[in-house]
Every structure is written in C-alpha cells, then in structure tokens.
Amino acid sequence: MADESVVESPVKRQRDDDEENEVSVSMDVEGGKDPLSNGLSSVIPGWFSEISSMWPGEAHSLKVEKILFQGKSEYQNVMVFQSSTYGKVLVLDGVIQLTERDECAYQEMITHLPLCSIPNPKKVLVIGGGDGGVIREVAHHSSVEKIDICEIDKMVVDVSKQYFPDVAVGYDDPRVTLHIGDGVAFLKEVPEGTYDAVIVDSSDPIGPAQELFEKPFFSSVAKALRPGGVVCTQAESIWLHMDIIEDIVANCRQIFKGSVNYAWTTVPTYPSGMIGFMLCSTEGPPVDFKHPVNPIDENESQKSVRPLKFYNSEIHTAAFCLPSFAKRKIGSKAN
C-alpha cells in the first residue's frame, strides 16, 4: 500500500563555520553589484536569511521585494528592505530588529509591562530603541512628563524616520528628548533616583549591546531609578538562550532588591518566534509586576494616535507564566 524507502547517508558539509555570522542576502541590486562589501552573500536568491552563531543550525528567511537602504555606521551594518509579506524590515548586523507586521508585539510588551506595573509613571528613560517604537508606546501614558531616549547609533534614528514613519512617530511627542550616545556613559551622569522606569531596548549581547547585559550596567540602572522604580530589558528566548537568561537573572537578583521577574511574548520574526524580558524593581514601594496597577484601558488607547494592537491586561499577566522547563531553571531565581 505504501511506497517506502529508506536512505541513510552522510550529508556533505557545504558550509564552513565561519560563514555562520554572515548577513545572508543575495539579490541583483541594479547595476549588478552590492553597494557595500558588508558580507552579503548568496544563500536564497531574492530572500533575506538570518543566520547567526547566536542561533546555530536554524535560519528565518523573508522574501525581499526591494532593498531600500544599506549603510554602515560607526557601530553596525544597517539595512532596510521591503519584504513581500512582512512589510518593511529593519536589519542591524544581519539580525532582524523589526518588521512592520509584527513590531507591535515587541514594542508594546517591552513598554507596557513595566509602565502598567507602577502608578503614574512620570519620568522614563529608554536605552537603545533608536527606531522610536518604544517611545511611541511610552507616549500612550498620559501621566508621563519626560521621556529621555539614549541611542548610540544616529543612523538607526535617521533610517527609522525615513522608512518607518509609523514607528518613528514616537519622536514627534514633545515630551521626548533624544540623546545620541552610549547608554552606559549616559547613565553615569544621571542623578540618583531620577526615573520611574528605564526600558532597555537592546540588540543581542554580541556587538554594541554587549555591556547592556552586564552587572555594572544594571547597577547604573538601579541607581538612576527612584525607590520602587522599574526596569524592563530585552532578555532573549527561553528556547535558545537559557544560559544567558540564567546569568541575567542571577545578576539582576544581586542588583535589584525589589522584585525580579521574567516574562515573554510571541514575535514571529525573532529567532524561535519569541522574546523575553527581565522586569525588576528597586527597593522601595513593592511592585507586583504580574498584576498591573496602571492599566491602559481600551478607551484611553483609542483616543491616541495609534490604538494598541497587541498589549492588554490579560496578556500582561499571562506573559509571566513560563513553561515548566524554564520555570525549573529561572523560576526559583526570579520571584
């Protein structure tokens, strides 16, 4: 009944390991040549493939309609392309940072998880997040009076303003002050107890963002926060980087004397289809991250420029529920 055959044979290794960190886009740019020798190579013709040593052995690919921008800043390679089904895509050093189709999940969760967990946030600092999506979300909170954003790479800001107006719209809010510079250095100059919340919207801990996952940085964040202030940092995927997460949790437990929690959300175009967040508070008025005290209700968000697409109070609480394998590893370390 069934036609069956078995093949067991070695597969010739056709890729060298040192190819792993390449940006893998291949396409015929008009004129026949890539304008920059930034590691573009032939993998799937006409597709962008995200291949990295951070997630060996797997790659997510998007079909490219058109490359809109390629540049090399002082810090990283910056690329924007029009994809065929995810809208425009921002890529830094070969890694997808956002797509128009699913950016709502990341931006809304990294912002509203911390800001809905404390009453009346007034002063907020965003580190990284140069695309403007996080400040767009911070601006939803009418209690907020001052939004500082410190992004190291001006090219990210400029490119976002040009190609992602619905994301960079955050910069239009009069409460926003943009500081181009190193977040670590910026924090050192911040008077103690300045902010109600700090949001660290960083890329992965290889490249320019590495320091943002280390203990001295967390100490600076803690100092910059008022008592009972909160921080939310991008904290990788439980499917891919449990070792990194365990380190981050351990570091945070030492630095943040309030509460330390891990949450996550679905983001289809991030590796493993999800991304996590560390949510911590400093000593002071206790913060129960799992039960938001400052909900953004549907009515309020509808008044604003852009209604929320992803975040709501139910998914806020749900974000802190971890699969058993993750709970066993980090559950006892977080609280």
Place this chain on the structure above:
Amino acid sequence: MADESVVESPVKRQRDDDEENEVSVSMDVEGGKDPLSNGLSSVIPGWFSEISSMWPGEAHSLKVEKILFQGKSEYQNVMVFQSSTYGKVLVLDGVIQLTERDECAYQEMITHLPLCSIPNPKKVLVIGGGDGGVIREVAHHSSVEKIDICEIDKMVVDVSKQYFPDVAVGYDDPRVTLHIGDGVAFLKEVPEGTYDAVIVDSSDPIGPAQELFEKPFFSSVAKALRPGGVVCTQAESIWLHMDIIEDIVANCRQIFKGSVNYAWTTVPTYPSGMIGFMLCSTEGPPVDFKHPVNPIDENESQKSVRPLKFYNSEIHTAAFCLPSFAKRKIGSKAN
C-alpha cells in the same frame, strides 16, 4: 561620522510562484542523486527550508546533518532528518511536524489543555497524531481507561516508531488501540456519546487533513462526545491564518453548544513560532477551560516515564489570553 548610502532598486524575481509548495531540501545524498523525485530542490545547500503557500514570503530553515528517511505513502511525502541543533525532525509534505527539541510544547499543550479541563477523563480519541506524542501525553492521566487513535497514514506510525522512540513510546501503553484509517469515517461508526475527550492532531488544512477543519467533521466529533465532553483541535496561528481561525471559530460556535475557546502556545519550529488550538465542549456539565479542574501535579508526572517539560497549570490558563488584535477578531465569537 557615519558612512551612509542609500540604494533603491528593484530586486529581480528569481523564484516562480509554482515553486512555493516545493519541499526545499538540497543536499548531496550518497550516490549523488535524490532517491525520490519528490520535489527536492536547491535552496540553502545542506539545509532544509520550509516554503509553502500557507505562509508565503517566509521560510524557516534547519541545518541538516543527515537524511534518515524519505518515503512516499499513499497520502503524503514523509521525511526524517537529523538536524544539527533541533534533534531529529519529522517532515510531511515539506512541512515540519515535530522536532525532538520542541515537540514537548505542542504535544503537551494539545493534550493537557482538554484533559486537565474535565474531571476524570476515561475514554479518549486521538485523530491524527500518528507519531504517538499525543497518546504519550494522554497516558499521563491515570483516570484514562481507553485511548483510541485513528491515524490515516501507517507510514507515519512506522517511521515514528523507528526514528522517534521517545515520541512513539505512547504506543507502548496497554490502554492504546491504533486504528489505521480515515478519521472522518472512523467517527461515523462511533456510538453517540462514547468519548470524554477527542483530540485532533492534524496537519494543515491543505492535503489529507482538509476535512478535519470542516463543519461535518465537527458535527461527528460532537456526536461522539458525551454531554460536557471536550474537543481540542490544532487551529493554526493568529499571526498567519486569522481568516482560517475565524472560520473554525464560527463553525465551532454552531456545532458545540457548551463553550468555545481559542488558546495558543509557542513552538519555535512552527511557522510564526506559535500554534493555536480550538477547545470546545458539548452541551452538558459546563466546562471552564481557563481554570483546569484536573491538574497534573508535579509529583504525579514525576512518577511517570517522562516528566512534563512544558505544561503546567499556570501556562494552561495563560494560553487563553490573546493579543488585542486577535481578541478583537475572535474574542467575541469564542466565549
């Protein structure tokens, strides 16, 4: 300071649309030729790429160490390969069904969401699920006396027993009866009110599983269930297939007079990194899916062969919390 350049140029379309449904694996099998002409083509050499008209414009790829099996059954192409970082992978008609690394998420959620929602499930029917993972999970429930499984494709069962012993271990349970055949036909012969729970572990609604997403099938399921019995069916991703999901929800609302709910879980190797489930109950004792009445506690699961890796009561409840964009579309139709 920043070296910047802009390129705007059309990308030559190098793929034809009719390539979209191809299985996209290219590798040098010993002997230099693919043993079967089943659409294998060159995309990323040495990698498997999942390209389908079900999720146009994107592809997830896994690095292949070795092809272990390729066969063509009466119903579909069946392939097993050893991946470099996700363990062994089962592929049907070019679509990843499971990987050893993340199968726990799908199998545990599709099983324990329904079975933990009713007291003392005794008779359970699984439609599809030929790999044996769902019955492995059903077997965790000590109240269960009879497990029927109806899988259309014997090759899937055989291949799973040979290459995925930790999944196919479900078949070792003496409560299990395997029926090779069409689930739709099987259900027609089932006396009314036979089962406490039916779990439909199907592939996507193109190909052999198509009928399993249609109203006549849901009617048969409803008849086969006792009053207040429950069904859980694979129900696609809210990021990719909201139109299909809305149809499924509408169909279920007509057929299942108890409650109708949508839940989801993270599964990295499924398109968009997640998969959803429809959970419905028939008229009778009310079922509150969001608050499990039949928890599998940690102690009980540790006694069994394989402790749970993913499922727990918290993530059960969290699975029913939807992002706002999905809630607006299906929230009012489900209850």
